[in-house]
Amino acid sequence: MKDWMRIAGITSSEITDEQTFKRRRALMQAATAAGITGFIGSDAMADELGPITKWPDSTDDAQTAEEIATTYNNFYELGTDKGDPVKNADKLVTEPWTVVVDGECDAPGTFTLEDILKPHAIEERIYRLRCVEAWSMVIPWNGFALKDLIKRFKPNSNAKFVSFQTLNDPNLPGMKSRVLDWPYREGLRIDEAMHPLSFMAIGMYGKEIPGQNGAPMRLVVPWKYGYKSIKSIVRISFTDKQPQTSWNMSAPHEYGFYSNVNPDVSHPRWSQAKERRLAGETSGLSALFTKKIDSQFMNGYGEEVAELYADMDLKKFF
Numbered sequence: 001m002k003d004w005m006r007i008a009g010i011t012s013s014e015i016t017d018e019q020t021f022k023r024r025r026a027l028m029q030a031a032t033a034a035g036i037t038g039f040i041g042s043d044a045m046a047d048e049l050g051p052i053t054k055w056p057d058s059t060d061d062a063q064t065a066e067e068i069a070t071t072y073n074n075f076y077e078l079g080t081d082k083g084d085p086v087k088n089a090d091k092l093v094t095e096p097w098t099v100v101v102d103g104e105c106d107a108p109g110t111f112t113l114e115d116i117l118k119p120h121a122i123e124e125r126i127y128r129l130r131c132v133e134a135w136s137m138v139i140p141w142n143g144f145a146l147k148d149l150i151k152r153f154k155p156n157s158n159a160k161f162v163s164f165q166t167l168n169d170p171n172l173p174g175m176k177s178r179v180l181d182w183p184y185r186e187g188l189r190i191d192e193a194m195h196p197l198s199f200m201a202i203g204m205y206g207k208e209i210p211g212q213n214g215a216p217m218r219l220v221v222p223w224k225y226g227y228k229s230i231k232s233i234v235r236i237s238f239t240d241k242q243p244q245t246s247w248n249m250s251a252p253h254e255y256g257f258y259s260n261v262n263p264d265v266s267h268p269r270w271s272q273a274k275e276r277r278l279a280g281e282t283s284g285l286s287a288l289f290t291k292k293i294d295s296q297f298m299n300g301y302g303e304e305v306a307e308l309y310a311d312m313d314l315k316k317f318f
């Protein structure tokens with residue numbers, strides 16, 4: 001137990017729970033069904049995932065300590081303080097888990113988590129995650145390319161956008177507050193969703209993704225502000241119109257649909273030129289007070305994604 005966790009009011013018993021066990025079992029069943037051998041399922045190995053291939057383009061930036069990435073979170077359904085999601089993670093019921101896929105596609109349906117995971121080999125991708133609040137982390141995610149999942153649902157030619165929804169469980173402790181119009185909603189243009197960098201994470205640090213980070217499955221779009229990376233997804237819809245997104249609905253002049261990381265486009269209330277990197281050289285509370293570094297255009301993924309926005313005024317479409 002680390003001092004800073006105690007300060008944050010986190011106890012070790014709050015970190016492990018029955019949900020983790022159940023998710024592990026579901027993943028093991030999926031791995032078995034997919035004929036994946038060598039899947040580590042012994043109790044001794046707890047919630048380790050495996051086997052995992054390494055993506056060659058991962059960032060070399062120092063990784064954020066796992067203890068920080070899993071205890072300093074934004075997941076408003078579990079509370080608005082950074083330490084709330086880990087404390088309330090056991091309230092997020094992830095078993096059974098179904099994902100509804102609908103809208104402009106030829107293979108819609110209601111899928112169990114096992115159905116969703118079955119065909120996908122698991123990859124590790126180390127990405128920068130840049131929150132609109134001007135802090136950032138470097139996280140090794142485990143999952144698969146979003147495009148490989150989307151292709152299975154056969155979006156049709158009217159599918160110009162894809163939208164996502166988070167579990168809408170009014171019993172989650174943060175949902176009593178009207179801070180956002182629930183359910184949490186996010187969306188991407190279909191070409192953004194099909195971009196090879198868009199990722200669906202089911203794990204991090206080689207383990208199943210914990211509740212506070214968006215169990216059992218969350219989006220990771222590394223060139224966009226973190227709020228686009230929607231957690232605990234229960235619905236994927238293909239639409240011909242730009243979908244409504246939670247932060248844009250709550251404050252449209254502050255949070256645009258695109259939300260591409262851009263040091264030259266300030267938030268109306270603060271600059272986006274610099275960020276606080278919660279990295280690996282420091283741990284514990286001191287990591288929260290690290291020096292600021294320069295923010296990068298598209299969070300450093302500009303070379304890969306700039307073509308998506310070739311003809312767009314990024315100050316207008318922020």
Ligand SMILES: Nc1nc2c(c(=O)[nH]1)N[C@H]1C(S)=C(S)[C@@H](COP(=O)(O)O)O[C@H]1N2
Pocket residue numbers: 069072073074075076077129130131132166184212213214225226227228229230231232
């Ligand atoms: N459903 C849901 N997804 C969410 C959020 C949220 O409040 N609810 N917060 C977002 C924000 S603002 C950020 S920065 C990232 C944080 O992800 P992490 O806690 O795994 O670092 O999750 C995003 N996804």
Ligand SMILES: [Mo]
Pocket residue numbers: 074130131132133225226227
């Ligand atoms: Mo964020």
